Amino acid sequence: MRTDVKKINEQTPYEDLTEGLMMFAGGTAKEFKTGEWRTNTPVFLQEKCRQCLLCVPVCPDGSIPMDGEKRLDFDYDHCKGCGICYKNCPFGAIEMREGCEVPAKEGKEA
Secondary structure (H helix, E strand, C coil): CCCCHHHCCCCCCHHHCCHHHCCCCCCCHHHCCCHHHCCEEEEECCCCCCCCCCCCCCCCCCCCCEECCEECCCCCCCCCCCCHHHHHCCCCCEEEEECCCCCCCCCCCC
């Protein structure tokens, strides 16, 4: 039996899962929102960012999206808050905050 990762949710009976939830077909974290695991949340400070992109390749979750050669705000659905990007940023454009709350965008209510 193979587990179809697109059809799994909290109500899936255990009989429909493979042992250890092994996946025999292509499956990635993009199918699952893993950001809820965070205990710390990175915050992108766009005004300090120099677009050096040193944070992008070190993110183990691929949670720093890009548009062309410009980094965008974090993909909080998949970011686990490890802080590697924070440690790697030489310009202080990323700060870590305690908790898993996604910061409100400027000009928008939370």
